[in-house]
Amino acid sequence: MNNTIILSLFLLVSVPVSLTGQNTDTSRLTILFAGDIMGHDSQIEAAFYPDSGVYDYQVCFEYLKPIISKADIALGNLEVTFAGPPYKGYPRFSSPDELSTALDDAGFDILINANNHALDRGRDGLERTLSLLEKDGMIFTGSFKSKEDRDLCYPLLVEKNNILLAILNYTYGTNELKTTPPNIVNYIDTAVIRKDIRKALAGNPDFIIACLHWGREYEREAHETQKDLARWLFNEGVRVIIGSHPHVIQPVEIIYPETNSTDFQLVAYSLGNFISNQRERYRDGGIIFELELIKTEKTNIAGYSYLPVWVHKPRINGKTHFRLIPANMPVEDNESVNLTEEDLEKFEQFKEDTRAHLKNITEYTFYPDIQSQ
Numbered sequence: 001m002n003n004t005i006i007l008s009l010f011l012l013v014s015v016p017v018s019l020t021g022q023n024t025d026t027s028r029l030t031i032l033f034a035g036d037i038m039g040h041d042s043q044i045e046a047a048f049y050p051d052s053g054v055y056d057y058q059v060c061f062e063y064l065k066p067i068i069s070k071a072d073i074a075l076g077n078l079e080v081t082f083a084g085p086p087y088k089g090y091p092r093f094s095s096p097d098e099l100s101t102a103l104d105d106a107g108f109d110i111l112i113n114a115n116n117h118a119l120d121r122g123r124d125g126l127e128r129t130l131s132l133l134e135k136d137g138m139i140f141t142g143s144f145k146s147k148e149d150r151d152l153c154y155p156l157l158v159e160k161n162n163i164l165l166a167i168l169n170y171t172y173g174t175n176e177l178k179t180t181p182p183n184i185v186n187y188i189d190t191a192v193i194r195k196d197i198r199k200a201l202a203g204n205p206d207f208i209i210a211c212l213h214w215g216r217e218y219e220r221e222a223h224e225t226q227k228d229l230a231r232w233l234f235n236e237g238v239r240v241i242i243g244s245h246p247h248v249i250q251p252v253e254i255i256y257p258e259t260n261s262t263d264f265q266l267v268a269y270s271l272g273n274f275i276s277n278q279r280e281r282y283r284d285g286g287i288i289f290e291l292e293l294i295k296t297e298k299t300n301i302a303g304y305s306y307l308p309v310w311v312h313k314p315r316i317n318g319k320t321h322f323r324l325i326p327a328n329m330p331v332e333d334n335e336s337v338n339l340t341e342e343d344l345e346k347f348e349q350f351k352e353d354t355r356a357h358l359k360n361i362t363e364y365t366f367y368p369d370i371q372s373q
Contacts, residue, residue, distance in 0.1 A: 079093070110139045144185075331347070
């Protein structure tokens with residue numbers, strides 16, 4: 001992980017997490033959000049190396065590591081459990097622990113896991129997942145071992161560059177699986193969310209972000225229930241909403257609550273898949289969304305952009321790999337990327353579809369030099 005974690009006690013609300021890094025600007029903060037981190041059977045198989053008997057996911061994120069690590073805070077939606085063997089994909093996910101290690105190495109700081117797969121392996125799976133993330137030094141929120149843990153650590157308060165964030169995370173459900181006491185998974189319940197927001201406000205955060213697992217799978221437009229909930233959250237004090245679950249990219253909407261105001265609220269209804277084995281059109285990738293905040297008298301959005309990211313499945317030396325390719329990476333003359341003509345056609349189609357769907361949003365185009373990392 002690209003930051004050192006320091007915990008300190010905050011008596012009135014939850015325990016804040018302070019992230020320290022090399023950025024010395026105490027008035028600006030860049031936050032990167034990634035979509036659904038999946039673990040299908042073929043991904044597990046691709047990560048396994050029979051000769052050594054180990055799992056390794058590092059290759060999946062190598063092209064994105066320069067971008068993820070560059071952000072002050074990087075957050076992803078963990079849609080698997082780390083419940084231990086037997087490892088399995090859909091419908092009851094349990095991925096090897098090495099996926100957590102690779103996400104950490106890629107530069108992720110925070111993983112949210114209030115989603116419909118949080119309880120795939122029951123109480124043991126949920127608790128082992130949280131214990132592993134804690135062991136790996138990862139910050140996480142959305143599900144908890146107990147009410148005491150939730151009271152202490154939720155809402156998640158994160159401070160960096162002199163900006164204090166409150167991060168909320170909720171899911172529409174958990175595939176009809178029920179939590180086993182004392183475990184807690186955050187469900188979308190406006191009465192509970194209102195209390196959580198008031199608790200967050202007691203800590204005087206500079207900015208409130210809500211990450212919601214919502215909507216209808218594979219629908220490219222936001223449903224009215226998403227829009228209604230978004231407006232309710234904005235009225236309660238949330239400034240930015242980041243969505244997941246549909247496994248396809250949905251629009252980004254900018255809302256000005258007051259006429260002639262320069263202040264606005266932002267909702268990215270769904271970032272789509274970050275990494276998965278879903279290969280159908282619109283589902284074979286997603287976006288990472290970058291948000292820049294600036295703090296003067298108050299904290300506002302200074303900028304935002306998106307980057308399409310496509311899931312490539314090359315075969316190298318007879319073995320299938322999963323590798324994320326950002327749209328801003330030059331690939332035409334890059335033999336190491338190993339794109340076939342069919343791959344390149346699908347990659348171009350994915351970029352074209354994404355850009356047409358998000359034509360009102362600026363695309364992130366600069367690609368850092370991997371060799372300098």
